[in-house]
Amino acid sequence: MLDIILSPQLFFAAAVLGSLYALIGLGLNLVYGTMRLLNIAHGDIVMLGAFSAFWWFTLTGFSPLLALPVIAALGAMIGLCLYILLFRRQLAQGLDPVVIEARSLLLFFGVSVVIQNVTALLFTATPRAYRHLDEVFRIGDLAMTGSRIAALACSVVLLIAMLVFLKKTLFGIEVRALIQHREAARIVGINVEKVQIVAISMGFGVTAVAGALLSMTELITPFMGFRFTIASFVVIILGGLGNIKGGIMAGFLLGLLEIYAVTIFSAEARSILIYGCFVLAIVLRPQGLLGIGKKA
Amino acid sequence: MSLLEISNLSKNFGGLKALDSVTLRVQEGSTHGLMGANGAGKTTLFSIIAGNQPPSSGSIIFQNRRIDGMRPDKICRAGISRTFQIVRPFPGLSVRENVETAALFGRAQPPKQSELGRIVGDILSECHLADRADQPAATLTLAGRKRLEVARALATEPKLLMLDEVMAGLTPKEVEEMIVTLLELKVRMNLTILIIEHVMSALNRISDEITVLHHGQLIASGDPSEITANKLVTEAYFGSEDNPKESPL
Amino acid sequence: MKTANIIIAIPAAASALYFLGLWAGPYWQIVALNLTMWIALTQSWSLFSGLTGYISLGHAVAYGLGAYVMASLFREWPIWLIIPTGGVVAGLFALIVALPVLRVRGPYFVILTFGLAELVKFVLLAVDTALGQSSRLLFGAPNTQTLLLWMLALAAAATLLRHHIGLSRFGRGLIAIREDETAAETIGVPITRYKVAAFALSTVIPGMVGAVMALRSTYFEVLQVFSPTISFTIVTMVIIGGSGDARGPVMGALFLVALAEILRGLSPQLYLIFLGLSLVLFVIFSPNGLTGLLERKPR
Numbered sequence: 055m056l057d058i059i060l061s062p063q064l065f066f067a068a069a070v071l072g073s074l075y076a077l078i079g080l081g082l083n084l085v086y087g088t089m090r091l092l093n094i095a096h097g098d099i100v101m102l103g104a105f106s107a108f109w110w111f112t113l114t115g116f117s118p119l120l121a122l123p124v125i126a127a128l129g130a131m132i133g134l135c136l137y138i139l140l141f142r143r144q145l146a147q148g149l150d151p152v153v154i155e156a157r158s159l160l161l162f163f164g165v166s167v168v169i170q171n172v173t174a175l176l177f178t179a180t181p182r183a184y185r186h187l188d189e190v191f192r193i194g195d196l197a198m199t200g201s202r203i204a205a206l207a208c209s210v211v212l213l214i215a216m217l218v219f220l221k222k223t224l225f226g227i228e229v230r231a232l233i234q235h236r237e238a239a240r241i242v243g244i245n246v247e248k249v250q251i252v253a254i255s256m257g258f259g260v261t262a263v264a265g266a267l268l269s270m271t272e273l274i275t276p277f278m279g280f281r282f283t284i285a286s287f288v289v290i291i292l293g294g295l296g297n298i299k300g301g302i303m304a305g306f307l308l309g310l311l312e313i314y315a316v317t318i319f320s321a322e323a324r325s326i327l328i329y330g331c332f333v334l335a336i337v338l339r340p341q342g343l344l345g346i347g348k349k350a
Numbered sequence: 351m352s353l354l355e356i357s358n359l360s361k362n363f364g365g366l367k368a369l370d371s372v373t374l375r376v377q378e379g380s381t382h383g384l385m386g387a388n389g390a391g392k393t394t395l396f397s398i399i400a401g402n403q404p405p406s407s408g409s410i411i412f413q414n415r416r417i418d419g420m421r422p423d424k425i426c427r428a429g430i431s432r433t434f435q436i437v438r439p440f441p442g443l444s445v446r447e448n449v450e451t452a453a454l455f456g457r458a459q460p461p462k463q464s465e466l467g468r469i470v471g472d473i474l475s476e477c478h479l480a481d482r483a484d485q486p487a488a489t490l491t492l493a494g495r496k497r498l499e500v501a502r503a504l505a506t507e508p509k510l511l512m513l514d515e516v517m518a519g520l521t522p523k524e525v526e527e528m529i530v531t532l533l534e535l536k537v538r539m540n541l542t543i544l545i546i547e548h549v550m551s552a553l554n555r556i557s558d559e560i561t562v563l564h565h566g567q568l569i570a571s572g573d574p575s576e577i578t579a580n581k582l583v584t585e586a587y588f589g590s591e592d593n594p595k596e597s598p599l
Numbered sequence: 600m601k602t603a604n605i606i607i608a609i610p611a612a613a614s615a616l617y618f619l620g621l622w623a624g625p626y627w628q629i630v631a632l633n634l635t636m637w638i639a640l641t642q643s644w645s646l647f648s649g650l651t652g653y654i655s656l657g658h659a660v661a662y663g664l665g666a667y668v669m670a671s672l673f674r675e676w677p678i679w680l681i682i683p684t685g686g687v688v689a690g691l692f693a694l695i696v697a698l699p700v701l702r703v704r705g706p707y708f709v710i711l712t713f714g715l716a717e718l719v720k721f722v723l724l725a726v727d728t729a730l731g732q733s734s735r736l737l738f739g740a741p742n743t744q745t746l747l748l749w750m751l752a753l754a755a756a757a758t759l760l761r762h763h764i765g766l767s768r769f770g771r772g773l774i775a776i777r778e779d780e781t782a783a784e785t786i787g788v789p790i791t792r793y794k795v796a797a798f799a800l801s802t803v804i805p806g807m808v809g810a811v812m813a814l815r816s817t818y819f820e821v822l823q824v825f826s827p828t829i830s831f832t833i834v835t836m837v838i839i840g841g842s843g844d845a846r847g848p849v850m851g852a853l854f855l856v857a858l859a860e861i862l863r864g865l866s867p868q869l870y871l872i873f874l875g876l877s878l879v880l881f882v883i884f885s886p887n888g889l890t891g892l893l894e895r896k897p898r
Binding site: 092094140152155156157158159160161163164165166167168170171172174175280284287320322323325326329330332333336337339 | 869
């Protein structure tokens with residue numbers, strides 16, 4: 055048993071999955087933290103990113119890595135459309151945040167169903183995968199496929215870039231301010247509408263990229279989104295709602311837990327683990343289980 | 351005799367002492383005023399008496415029965431009703447339905463269906479809300495909502511009525527109307543009243559006894575004239591001559 | 600809505616549906632079965648979520664548990680006994696999880712119920728795998744007409760229950776909880792007791808519905824009966840139909856079942872797409888559903 059736990063192979067797999075969870079959680083934190091929108095369709099954005107990468111590779115033969123900026127832009131546009139069509143008016147009206155949360159939940163639910171089924175209609179529900187960067191690199195006992203290394207590398211780079219953006223740039227600081235205290239941000243003169251647009255675009259963009267990276271390592275189907283939606287909520291609750299760094303750490307933690315659960319127990323354990331954590335996290339919230347978050 | 355006896359009541363929020371060993375007696379049939387700067391602990395005291403929050407230590411005895419830590423709905427049925435500083439009507443229900451709900455749940459025994467209409471009708475007229483009875487509560491003016499808070503509390507047949515800043519935000523004319531209504535209600539329904547108020551003139555007029563809180567501690571207790579003359583009280587509010595303060599209100 | 604009208608309307612509608620089904624043939628019997636199933640589910644759901652405002656996205660659990668009970672006991676017990684047992688099991692489960700789950704409010708309650716439903720699904724899946732059972736075959740189940748009778752009874756019961764509770768003292772307490780939970784408790788409503796009771800009560804009929812529907816196909820599968828689509832459809836139907844009284848769920852069910860029939864020839868995905876779009880449109884333009892639209896007076 056011990057050699058399983060200490061296996062660098064598992065650790066690597068956990069790192070890859072964890073980095074993607076961290077990225078997806080970051081996306082949700084940006085959307086939920088700034089606007090309190092409960093994005094139940096979050097996992098479906100991951101799915102769209104995955105499908106985009108798949109079709110890019112299948113149709114052009116070029117590496118999906120080259121398409122990442124395009125996929126990010128695609129995700130950002132989807133976010134922007136949803137924002138303009140569904141939420142801009144409500145947010146501007148200054149409705150009770152609880153009402154906005156509740157409505158966003160239902161709206162995103164509808165959106166999720168539409169996205170999933172449009173995709174299923176267009177592409178059928180057959181699971182798909184593709185082979186890219188298949189070469190295996192070995193360091194001692196550790197065998198790593200090129201695709202996984204690439205996924206890990208890209209997500210880490212993106213995570214760092216986002217952290218820098220949020221810390222150092224003006225927009226980034228404004229986003230953080232909006233997350234921390236909506237009313238105060240407005241009062242100190244932050245253009246809330248503009249920052250919301252930035253936040254939702256980046257949130258969705260980052261999530262789509264995570265999906266693209268994911269497609270290099272996993273099977274994709276139109277209905278794969280649910281699992282990532284739940285995972286992303288687990289991540290942001292564990293890390294503290296709106297807590298960017300907490301979310302990133304929680305993402306890696308979840309990746310770790312999941313890989314080890316699946317290895318020690320079984321594949322079904324993965325779903326039980328994720329939903330179990332989800333349920334526990336919500337019931338035991340609001341400080342975030344890692345104790346570094348804020349009250350909801 | 352004491353209807354309500356609060357002994358050494360304390361409440362801590364983390365490191366903050368919101369209430370520090372407060373001891374207070376409310377005589378049956380009296381109107382007892384509660385005064386103090388914002389943050390003095392008055393609403394916290396109400397919350398604890400009504401059961402919305404538990405005390406950290408101390409006891410509360412109501413009609414010779416310990417009630418500290420009891421559930422709010424049980425305390426309500428035992429005979430204590432409160433209004434909220436920031437009014438909480440049931441916005442989607444009509445004025446009448448608001449009062450009906452209180453009558454159905456807050457009394458020691460729920461009324462018979464046949465009596466409900468009469469009970470609610472009486473309370474609505476006493477509180478001068480009869481003309482607006484079927485309006486949605488959300489459409490009332492602030493003064494109307496304050497009356498609704500009182501009406502709802504009354505519908506539960508309280509022996510002790512706790513009013514939290516029920517005059518705040520009202521015009522002088524509305525304040526006068528509210529005072530008159532309260533005095534009438536007190537007599538008609540045989541109430542004991544515990545009232546938090548910042549409007550000093552109102553408080554002095556209707557209180558038999560006033561207790562002053564400051565930073566969670568009881569600093570003075572007595573009849574209105576004593577309190578007005580009390581140096582500690584004036585210092586707490588206005589500062590001493592050597593150390594003047596801005597009005598804490 | 601007058602109680603007298605309801606007491607006449609329900610048996611009338613039920614009989615009409617039944618005889619229509621008999622006359623029109625098995626296909627329409629199945630449509631009627633679906634319609635009455637959704638009515639039973641939505642009325643029960645509305646009893647809790649409509650009145651208290653705690654939107655549950657997990658009622659598929661009740662349905663699934665009832666179906667699971669039926670699949671497990673099918674050959675052992677008589678069917679008329681298994682059906683209520685399904686309801687009881689669902690209700691018991693609700694009672695057990697009620698206290699921790701109901702402490703959470705607002706949208707978090709919604710996603711919590713959803714997560715809980717999925718958790719139960721995967722746990723039961725694992726249990727089945729461990730027991731070496733992947734799916735079950737139910738041979739010799741009653742025909743559609745009999746199932747329709749059961750379902751009509753359940754739909755009628757659910758509607759009556761929703762109507763009655765909506766007007767009762769218990770219902771008033773639930774509504775007060777929806778309007779302002781703290782104020783409700785302060786004026787004497789025993790909020791925890793009421794929430795738990797309504798929650799558990801709202802799962803009993805869905806449990807029985809699940810048990811009946813398990814007999815529809817000879818093939819039982821955990822993943823299907825615990826499908827989130829069931830929860831989602833219930834909510835959508837009530838949003839579209841309105842939740843103010845017992846009429847709304849009926850209208851919502853009618854609307855979506857009709858939609859499903861119209862789109863049936865096309866594809867199941869198309870139906871779901873319309874479902875999602877309808878939900879979005881109604882949330883934006885008419886949060887009170889169809890009944891809200893009908894009652895809107897010209898300003």
